[in-house]
Amino acid sequence: MTTYYTKDHEWIRVEGDTGTVGITTYAAGQLGDVVYVELPETGAKFARGDDFAVVESVKAASDVYAPVSGSVLEVNSALTEAPEKVNEAAQGDAWFVRVKLADAGELSGLMDEATYTAFCEGL
Amino acid sequence: MRYLPLTPEDRASMLATIGAKSADDFYTDVPKAARLKAKIAGLPDHQGELAVERHMTRLAAKNRAASAGPFFVGAGAYKHHVPATVDMIIQRSEFLTTYTPYQPEIAQGTLQTLFEFQTQVAALTAMDVANASMYDGSTACAEAAVMAARVTKRKKVILSGGLHSHYAAATRLLCEAQGLTVVQLPVSIDGEGELAKSVDGETACVIGQSPNVFGTVTDLSGVANAAHDKGALLVSVFTEVVSLGLITPPGEMGADIAAGEGQSIGNGLNFGGPYVGLFACKDKLVRQMPGRLCGETVDADGHRGFVLTLSTREQHIRRDKATSNICTNSGLCALAFTSHMTLLGGKGLKQLAELNHEAACELADALGAMKGVEILTPHFFNEFAFRTPVDAEAVLAMLDEAGVVGGVRASRLFPGDHLGDVIIAAATECTTADDIAAYVAALKEII
Numbered sequence: 001m002t003t004y005y006t007k008d009h010e011w012i013r014v015e016g017d018t019g020t021v022g023i024t025t026y027a028a029g030q031l032g033d034v035v036y037v038e039l040p041e042t043g044a045k046f047a048r049g050d051d052f053a054v055v056e057s058v059k060a061a062s063d064v065y066a067p068v069s070g071s072v073l074e075v076n077s078a079l080t081e082a083p084e085k086v087n088e089a090a091q092g093d094a095w096f097v098r099v100k101l102a103d104a105g106e107l108s109g110l111m112d113e114a115t116y117t118a119f120c121e122g123l
Numbered sequence: 124m125r126y127l128p129l130t131p132e133d134r135a136s137m138l139a140t141i142g143a144k145s146a147d148d149f150y151t152d153v154p155k156a157a158r159l160k161a162k163i164a165g166l167p168d169h170q171g172e173l174a175v176e177r178h179m180t181r182l183a184a185k186n187r188a189a190s191a192g193p194f195f196v197g198a199g200a201y202k203h204h205v206p207a208t209v210d211m212i213i214q215r216s217e218f219l220t221t222y223t224p225y226q227p228e229i230a231q232g233t234l235q236t237l238f239e240f241q242t243q244v245a246a247l248t249a250m251d252v253a254n255a256s257m258y259d260g261s262t263a264c265a266e267a268a269v270m271a272a273r274v275t276k277r278k279k280v281i282l283s284g285g286l287h288s289h290y291a292a293a294t295r296l297l298c299e300a301q302g303l304t305v306v307q308l309p310v311s312i313d314g315e316g317e318l319a320k321s322v323d324g325e326t327a328c329v330i331g332q333s334p335n336v337f338g339t340v341t342d343l344s345g346v347a348n349a350a351h352d353k354g355a356l357l358v359s360v361f362t363e364v365v366s367l368g369l370i371t372p373p374g375e376m377g378a379d380i381a382a383g384e385g386q387s388i389g390n391g392l393n394f395g396g397p398y399v400g401l402f403a404c405k406d407k408l409v410r411q412m413p414g415r416l417c418g419e420t421v422d423a424d425g426h427r428g429f430v431l432t433l434s435t436r437e438q439h440i441r442r443d444k445a446t447s448n449i450c451t452n453s454g455l456c457a458l459a460f461t462s463h464m465t466l467l468g469g470k471g472l473k474q475l476a477e478l479n480h481e482a483a484c485e486l487a488d489a490l491g492a493m494k495g496v497e498i499l500t501p502h503f504f505n506e507f508a509f510r511t512p513v514d515a516e517a518v519l520a521m522l523d524e525a526g527v528v529g530g531v532r533a534s535r536l537f538p539g540d541h542l543g544d545v546i547i548a549a550a551t552e553c554t555t556a557d558d559i560a561a562y563v564a565a566l567k568e569i570i
Binding site: 056060061063 | 410435436440441444
């Protein structure tokens, strides 16, 4: 089980050919209090870089981009009722979707934890 | 008072500073072919204030005020009585600059009025939530269509044959620019039922109107069921908001979005605009709603206050992903609406609606009793369509000579649809027995 990160502050935790996707703790902190999360439907297909969800805070509404291509296996519908979870556990309980990876090769274009931490420190 | 504040010396100094010879130099980027070669023939030069006033007075004298005689025009704009109290309220200095505020929370009075407005619109339409108004009924209808496409992620919009043609045109314009397909059902006086059959699995929404452009009051709940069965939305449109004092509101018919015109309450005919679009929807769709939305909250000390809410839907924050490019509302018209609606109350609105319906029934009885006249609208509120034995355009012109503004010819709204002998006429609380008698007497001379 490995976690990868994007420059747009999404994370994906990969197990076999499925991945769990969310936004990073850094992103949640930048957004401020999250008040709404718009999630895709199960079965929806996305290419890498497509916007697949919207996260809305008291300050802004931001698109969430697919770190890799794939199709949605499951969405975290708990976020609809309790969007504040994104602030409490961005990289834990507050995952957005589980996806079936279309091409595991795309993962090599993402950052590992150490690289992402350094990336955030440079921002 | 001077209204051109710059002296020739000011201009010369400014031009010298930026190195231009004349103001014409600013337009060198405009291609020569697009520029005027000479003065426009027949366009007079500037004139003194006295001469302009004299000219404008002469032009204004060509208008005939709706209140100058018997007046039966409806079809989207209705002549109702606006109590003097409404004008008194909207001209108060506290409201004089009423406008959608950019630093909103400083204008608590304006926000409270908008909140009351939304509450009234939601109650009238029996929907969960209403916005702070749109430009007018037609743009509200168009916004409802693109909202339905966002909600359903589908691209097909079906328009009833009873939808006002101007509403249909505005909807087509906005939808087609966004890559949506608009299907227009054939024009029909009593065909809202056809909408139910037209829904398929690709339909984002069906747009029905009740009372429709011919005045027909229709139960759209069957259409709502048909739409929901296929995962589509029902947009329920109205042009005459006073009708909601008597007829079943959109929400009770299962509509997902209600869109309509609010001019009839508190607002005059205003030469066709500015008007006030009413827009309401179900709670679960609120994040896809266009327009400004005012919310009630409490401040740090626990006192009741008002804020603009869910602004993250809007263009100034969400940019190209905004739910709409409308960043404003019809503030003054909405204020007039709310002022009048507050004076009326629920009971007053019902009484007003009854007066309208009674006047229309009397008109229909009087016209329908005439030889050669056929009332075409089966169930109506305050307007209906009727057939004359003579061409409608000619009839209306002759009525006009007799001092009666007899209505709108259907062929003006639906050219080429073989409605040349059909007139749409409206009656309101302003219509008197004498007005109706004058209509009958004048029409008797014509047909």
